[in-house]
Amino acid sequence: MAKNLVIVESPSKAKTIERFLGKDFVVKASMGHIRDLHKNDLSIDLDNNFEPQYEIPKDKHKVVEELKKDVLKADVIWLASDEDREGEAIAWHLKEALRLKSETTKRIVFNEITRQAIINAVGNPRDIDENLVNAQQARRVLDRIVGYQISPVLWKKVKPALSAGRVQSVAVRLIVEREEEIKQFIPKVTYKTTAIFDILASEKQTLSAVLNRSFESKDEALAFFEACKGAIFTVKAVETKPAKLSPAPPFTTSTLQQEASRKFGFPVSKTMQVAQKLYEEGKITYMRTDSVNLSSFAIGMAKNEIIALYGENYVNTRNYKTNTKGAQEAHESIRPTHMENRTIEGDASEKRLYELIWKRTLATQMADALLERTTINIEVSGRQEAFVAKGEVVLFDGYLKVYSVSVDSEDEEEDLDARLPKIAQGDKLLLLSSKAQQTYSLHPARYNEATLVKKLEDLGIGRPSTYAPTITTIQKREYIVKEDRPAQKREVNVITLSKGEIKSADIKENYGTEKAKLFPTDIGVIVTNFLVANFKDIVDYNFTAKVEKEFDSVAQGKKDWHKMIASFYTPFNKEVTVATKEAEKATGERLLGIDPESKKSVYARIGRYGAMIQIGDKDQEEKPRFASMPKDRRIDDITLAEALKLFDMPRILGKKDTEEVSVNIGRFGPYVKYGKSFVSIPKTDDVYTITLARAIELIDSKPSKEKQVLKSFDNDKIQVLSGMYGPYIKSGGANYRLPKEIVIEQLTMEQCQEIINKSPKKKTTRKPVSAKK
DNA sequence: CAGTGAGCGAGCTTCCGCTTGACTT
Numbered sequence: 001m002a003k004n005l006v007i008v009e010s011p012s013k014a015k016t017i018e019r020f021l022g023k024d025f026v027v028k029a030s031m032g033h034i035r036d037l038h039k040n041d042l043s044i045d046l047d048n049n050f051e052p053q054y055e056i057p058k059d060k061h062k063v064v065e066e067l068k069k070d071v072l073k074a075d076v077i078w079l080a081s082d083e084d085r086e087g088e089a090i091a092w093h094l095k096e097a098l099r100l101k102s103e104t105t106k107r108i109v110f111n112e113i114t115r116q117a118i119i120n121a122v123g124n125p126r127d128i129d130e131n132l133v134n135a136q137q138a139r140r141v142l143d144r145i146v147g148y149q150i151s152p153v154l155w156k157k158v159k160p161a162l163s164a165g166r167v168q169s170v171a172v173r174l175i176v177e178r179e180e181e182i183k184q185f186i187p188k189v190t191y192k193t194t195a196i197f198d199i200l201a202s203e204k205q206t207l208s209a210v211l212n213r214s215f216e217s218k219d220e221a222l223a224f225f226e227a228c229k230g231a232i233f234t235v236k237a238v239e240t241k242p243a244k245l246s247p248a249p250p251f252t253t254s255t256l257q258q259e260a261s262r263k264f265g266f267p268v269s270k271t272m273q274v275a276q277k278l279y280e281e282g283k284i285t286y287m288r289t290d291s292v293n294l295s296s297f298a299i300g301m302a303k304n305e306i307i308a309l310y311g312e313n314y315v316n317t318r319n320y321k322t323n324t325k326g327a328q329e330a331h332e333s334i335r336p337t338h339m340e341n342r343t344i345e346g347d348a349s350e351k352r353l354y355e356l357i358w359k360r361t362l363a364t365q366m367a368d369a370l371l372e373r374t375t376i377n378i379e380v381s382g383r384q385e386a387f388v389a390k391g392e393v394v395l396f397d398g399y400l401k402v403y404s405v406s407v408d409s410e411d412e413e414e415d416l417d418a419r420l421p422k423i424a425q426g427d428k429l430l431l432l433s434s435k436a437q438q439t440y441s442l443h444p445a446r447y448n449e450a451t452l453v454k455k456l457e458d459l460g461i462g463r464p465s466t467y468a469p470t471i472t473t474i475q476k477r478e479y480i481v482k483e484d485r486p487a488q489k490r491e492v493n494v495i496t497l498s499k500g501e502i503k504s505a506d507i508k509e510n511y512g513t514e515k516a517k518l519f520p521t522d523i524g525v526i527v528t529n530f531l532v533a534n535f536k537d538i539v540d541y542n543f544t545a546k547v548e549k550e551f552d553s554v555a556q557g558k559k560d561w562h563k564m565i566a567s568f569y570t571p572f573n574k575e576v577t578v579a580t581k582e583a584e585k586a587t588g589e590r591l592l593g594i595d596p597e598s599k600k601s602v603y604a605r606i607g608r609y610g611a612m613i614q615i616g617d618k619d620q621e622e623k624p625r626f627a628s629m630p631k632d633r634r635i636d637d638i639t640l641a642e643a644l645k646l647f648d649m650p651r652i653l654g655k656k657d658t659e660e661v662s663v664n665i666g667r668f669g670p671y672v673k674y675g676k677s678f679v680s681i682p683k684t685d686d687v688y689t690i691t692l693a694r695a696i697e698l699i700d701s702k703p704s705k706e707k708q709v710l711k712s713f714d715n716d717k718i719q720v721l722s723g724m725y726g727p728y729i730k731s732g733g734a735n736y737r738l739p740k741e742i743v744i745e746q747l748t749m750e751q752c753q754e755i756i757n758k759s760p761k762k763k764t765t766r767k768p769v770s771a772k773k
Numbered sequence: 774c775a776g777t778g779a780g781c782g783a784g785c786t787t788c789c790g791c792t793t794g795a796c797t798t
Contacts, residue, residue, distance in 0.1 A: 010792060032792030039787095059795090086791055140789075147788020154787085161786040168788085276793090288791090465790055609779075626780090664778080671778065678778055 005074035007067065007094055009081050012280055013113065017080075020115045021122075028070055030081065034060045035093040037140065042148050049562045050141055050569070056097060064097055071098050076106060078122065082331070083109035085555065089136035092128050102127075111331065112295045135555035141565055142166070142547060146538060149576050150531070157579070158527055158586050159606060163477055166547075167462045167470055169531055169539050172479040174455055175447060176520040176528040185443040190214035191221040191495070195387055195434040197233060197378070205421040206432065209378055209387035214439070218493060218504075221436040225497045227383055233429040236379040236386065243371040243392075247363040247399040249292040249320040250333035253464035254457045256287070256357070261450030264352055265516065267482075268449045268468045274353045275334070282337055283344055284357055288464040289331040290457075292320040294364065298332070301339035302365040310401060316367040335361040359402045366399035374420050378429060391420030431497070438492040446517040449482070461544045478610075479524035487513035522611045522635045526588040534579040538572070593640035600624075602643055604635040611635055613643045630665065645688055653692040661695050663687050674699045713749035720747060 004025045008014050011029040018027040035054040037043035045051040056064050071077060077100050079091035091107055094100070106125035110117040143166055150164040193211035215221040251259070256275065260266040266274075275287035294302075299317050306315050320333075336358050344354045371392055378387040394400065447455065453467045462470055474480050487510035495504045520528070531539045547568070553559035589605040592613075600616040607614075611629035618624055627646035629638065650664035650673070659675040670687035672679045672695045679698045681687055711720040720729055729752050 030792080031794095033790070034792095036790090037788090040785095059793090063792095082791085090791065136790095143789045145788085149787095151787035155785095163787045165788045280793095463790060465792080470789090673778080680778095 003075040004078060005070050005076070006078040006080050009087070009090065010286075012282070013286075016113055016282075017118055020118050025078075026070060026074070028067060029063075030067070030090060030094060031060070031063050033086070033090055033093065034064055034067075035097055037144055042144065044141055044144060046569075050565045052137060052141055054093070054096075067094070067098055071100065076104050078125070079105065079107045079128070080109070080121070083111055085132055085136045085139065085551070088129055088132040089140075092130075092133040095128060111291075111293075112297070114295065114297055131557040132555050134561040135551045138554050138561040138564055139547075139551055141561075142568060145565075145569065145572070149573075150535060150538070153534070153576060153579050153583075154527060154530070157583050158530060159523065159608065159610075162523070162527060163473075164527070164531060164535075164538075166538065166544060167456070167466065168474050168477075168479075169528070170459070170461055170541060170544070171452060171456060171470055172474050172520070172524050173528050173532070173539050173541075174452065175474075175480045175518050176525050178444060178447060179520050179525075182443045182446065187440040187443065189438055189440055190216060191218070191436040191493075192439045193221070193224070193434060193436040196432045197387075197429040198432050199421055199423060199427065200430055201424075201427050202422060207376070207389055207421055207423065207429065209376070209389040211385055212388050213385045215436065218495070221495050222502065222504075224383065224385065225434065225436070225495060225502050228380065228431060228434060228497055229500055229502075231383065231431075232381040233387070233431055234379045234381070235376060235423055235425055235427040235429065237375075237377040238423060238425055239375045239377075241373050241375075242395075243373050245369040245371065245398075245400070247318075247366060247368075247403060248360065250294055250335055250364050251357060251360055252290050252292060252322075252333060253288050254290070254453050254467060256334055257453050257467065258450040259356060259360070260353060261448060263356065264349075266349075266353075267516070268453060268471055270349070271353065272468045274349045277346075278344075278350060278354055278357075281346075283341070283354060285333070285335050285337060286331045287334055289334060290322065290464050291331055292322050292333045294319065294335060294361070295332055298335055298339070298361070299365055302362055305339045305362060306366055310366075314366050314398065314401065316398075317365050320364070333361075363399040363403035366402070367396070369394060369398040369400045370396040376420065376423060389420060391418050393419055433496065433498040435497075436495045438494070440490075440492075440511065446514060446519070448517050452518060459541055459544065460548060474524075477523075478521050479527060480518050480520055482516055483514070483519055484516065485512060485514035487511065522588055522606060522629075525636075526586050526606055530583070530586040534583055535575055588635050590635050592638065592643050595644060602640060604629065604638050604643065606635075613638070613646055615647065628665065648688070651688075653690070653695050656692075656696050656699065661692060661699070663690060663695065672698050711747060713752060718749060718752050720752070 004021075006014075006017065006021065006025055006027040007030055008017060008027060009030055009032055011031070014027040014029045018025065021027065035056050037052055038055050039057065043053040043055075045053065077098075079094055081087040081090040081094070087109075095105055107128050108121040108125050110121040147163065147165040150169075151162065154162040154164055192214055195209050195211070197207045197209065199205040199207055211224075215224065248255070253272075257266075257268040257271050260271040261268065272287065275284065278284045279287050299319075303315055303317055334357060336354070339358070339362065342355070342358060343351060346354070371394055374391045374393070376389040376391075378389070380386065445451070449471050452471065453462075456462045456467065456470075475482060489508050490511060491506045492509045493504060494507055495502065528539070537543060550559065550564050554561045554564060587605040587607075588611075589603050592602045592604055594600065595602050595615050598615065600620075603614045605612065605614060607626070609628065611634070613627045613629065614624050616622060616624035625647060627643075627649065629635070630642075630646070633642065646665070650662045652660060652662045654661055656674060660673075662673050663681065664671060664673060665687060670681040670685075672681060672690075674695075677699070681690065681698065685694060685698075712718070718729065
């Protein structure tokens with residue numbers, strides 16, 4: 001009979017620990033937090049010291065009920081949630097919600113799941129750290145106040161159902177401001193010069209080099225080439241320097257997301273899903289962590305594996321220190337649980353992610369790579385400039401044997417082994433050819449999901465458990481979109497020097513291609529501008545860092561959390577009041593021009609349902625006309641002509657049989673309407689120019705999706721239909737699920753009636769009209 | 774994942790951070 005109940009956060013962890021503790025212990029999981037503020041209101045008593053009002057949310061009722069039963073059977077309760085602010089609060093909430101007595105309740109912590117660590121923990125219990133709990137309460141209350149008081153201001157001043165928050169609003173701001181920087185960016189165009197030399201001293205060997213100066217103008221480049229014609233090229237210096245490369249630290253949540261994005265193009269949510277699966281199957285350690293710590297056990301395993309695979313001289317064990325802002329280090333870094341497994345069973349994504357984690361972990365305990373970097377300087381007689389050739393030779397590959405270097409914004413991995421031909425100081429070279437090409441300087445790079453996570457982590461904003469959900473939220477709210485952009489073409493001038501002849505030509509160059517990058521939407525820009533204007537300190541990049549310092553003071557018992565929140569709330573509440581009373585409605589309105597027909601103004605702006613075009617003003621006698629913004633246009637870039645075209649909709653094309661065929665732009669893009677049926681118009685067709693013939697073609701190609709009636713009773717009052725999710729019962733305008741085990745052929749009217757009567761009364765949950773999933 | 778194709782207007786929307794399994798019309 002078990003007399004001890006241990007409560008941890010996750011079920012996988014519970015399973016492992018139970019094995020270590022023996023039969024006197026039962027280990028259960030709380031599944032994270034079990035209490036929270038009420039979902040539908042502020043739930044903070046502003047007039048009573050910000051007292052939070054907690055409840056057990058619906059989806060946690062079952063867990064809590066189960067835990068209550070387990071508590072009754074146990075003599076001692078061990079609260080073993082994580083050793084950080086949130087974990088301490090979970091322990092406290094458990095104690096409160098389960099009404100645990102102090103005498104029989106013990107708080108234990110361990111940050112390594114090994115038998116020894118857990119036995120040590122059980123031998124050293126402590127009390128719940130109230131200061132740490134209060135720091136969490138302060139964090140929770142502040143986030144609730146910020147989110148639930150700013151969001152309603154947005155509903156009133158911008159658009160219903162919008163949201164703002166300490167984390168998400170800053171994430172959106174980063175995207176909006178980066179896009180603005182890109183828009184303001186003026187590229188600098190210079191001539192970059194390269195050359196290929198013949199090494200006279202050695203046969204058939206050539207050397208590529210780059211000029212150490214970029215020319216501002218074509219004239220300068222031409223003048224340089226003129227001078228090159230009769231010049232002598234001499235090797236002035238050959239410098240060789242040793243260099244070493246060290247492996248990157250073990251994976252944390254954010255670095256795993258970045259590498260999986262760079263190497264496999266995984267969105268952060270995919271990385272987390274796959275990692276979760278690997279964790280549940282016991283193949284890797286916990287995947288939500290900000291720690292780069294490896295247990296001594298893990299280091300030992302890695303060492304053995306390296307010796308077995310590559311030999312002793314490839315081993316160099318290391319311990320890494322976390323220096324991320326706000327890191328709480330409740331877990332180990334992300335690593336394989338069994339280093340001897342180079343690969344695993346599973347689907348392609350699981351295999352790839354696991355192998356990435358395995359390689360990265362192994363590499364951290366391997367020797368540095370030793371390189372030799374060589375720089376050759378080539379003098380051009382009569383000129384100040386010099387050509388430079390660089391090369392690198394790997395003398396000892398070390399960790400590079402398993403883990404190659406990858407660089408952001410570069411798809412290819414760095415080629416480390418670029419050997420240079422043998423060459424000596426004083427050698428004379430023959431210029432075979434040289435090329436000066438106009439080169440545009442690059443604007444700052446747009447964020448993708450993973451680089452945005454990196455930036456947030458650098459700013460100390462968000463936590464490993466929230467990076468992926470935050471990225472999803474700001475896309476769901478339509479503040480930002482993830483998009484590809486095709487390459488554009490531009491002409492660049494190229495000057496070549498070959499066989500004593502200088503030629504100039506213009507060639508076409510691709511540029512500006514983007515893949516899965518984050519762009520702000522109209523709403524994102526308008527909301528960000530509104531927040532910066534009215535809640536400057538909240539969307540400040542340092543706001544989180546600032547309040548984290550105060551939470552730390554609370555955690556150390558140096559500050560009272562109520563007082564901390566009070567000193568934040570007073571000025572904040574003033575901002576909310578002022579914004580509610582005085583701020584103009586933020587519509588992002590832009591005057592496009594005058595409609596030549598009606599002589600009225602044409603605007604692009606945000607409306608209740610998103611971006612739209614408006615002709616005329618609302619205080620004029622005649623009501624304004626509206627049209628929604630096309631999907632591929634924004635307030636910033638739509639032209640007057642494009643806007644006016646929208647008012648030609650719906651366009652009546654003609655008739656098919658006796659029914660009218662028309663086209664229009666709806667909620668889900670352009671469509672053809674034929675009688676009562678609708679067919680989407682694919683992107684390859686243009687709704688403004690589509691012909692009747694093509695529209696009929698689209699109508700005919702649409703598979704008829706007549707609902708198949710499988711059975712019918714009582715004069716069609718009860719019908720069994722075949723739907724998207726399989727067969728279902730339709731009766732009195734409502735639909736009912738069919739139990740899986742029912743055989744349709746044998747279904748009787750009485751059975752149907754029973755299913756209908758038994759089905760719970762459903763609430764009509766209406767989703768916001770514009771929300772598309 | 775799919776299916777869908779407003780406009781009246783009452784009532785609702787919303788945060789961050791822990792953690793899994795929801796199971797549709």
